[in-house]
Amino acid sequence: MLTITQDLYDRIVAHARQDHPDEACGVVAGPAGTDRPERFVPMLNAARSPTFYEFDSKDLLKLYRELDDRDEEPVIVYHSHTATEAYPSRTDVTYANEPGAHYVLVSTADEDGLGEFQFRSYKIIEGVITEEEVQVVAAY
Incomplete structure (x- = not known):
């Protein structure tokens, strides 16, 4: 089970809606273990695509250096599906190369009337x- 604060949930959803019609992507880090x-x-979708996301390689390298420096790991890797x-x-x-991570997907298909809003974790x-x-x- 993924336990997440309302604030983080809202921030992921806001990022997904902000980047629509392109896919949004990012990470939520947490203390290792x-x-x-x-x-x-939040990360930039280097592909800038409504059907595909890709982390910018420089941004990803910077993120993993930060994670190492802060003794953190990616707890959530998220992105949106727009249609x-x-x-x-x-x-x-x-x-999906982080076996310990929760992969959160947010569907923003409701933005275009193509479906219902969904926030799901895998x-x-x-x-x-x-x-x-x-x-x-509300809080941990």
């Missing part, structure tokens, strides 16, 4: 997708 998302890190449900695509599964380990419950709390 805690599985507690704390630090919101489809919030379910990992084959490409998403291929790029574990993706060795190509296996497992949806998990999301618990939104």
Whole structure:
């Protein structure tokens, strides 16, 4: 199960809506070994695409250096789907290289009347997708 504060939930959703119709992407870091998302890190979708996201390689290198310096890890890796449900695509599964992370997908298809808003979380380990419950709390 993913436990996330209302503030972090709202920030992920706001980023997804702000970048619509392109996919938004980012990370929520937390203290290593805690599985507690704390630090919101919105990233630029270098692909600037409504159907694909890609972290800029320089931004990603900077992020991982920061994570190392702060003894953090990516607890959540998130991105949005702009015209489809919030379910990992084959490409998403291929790029899921953080076995400890929660992969959050936000569907902003409702922005264009193409579907309903969704905020869903998955574990993706060795190509296996497992949806998990999301618990939104006021604070930890």
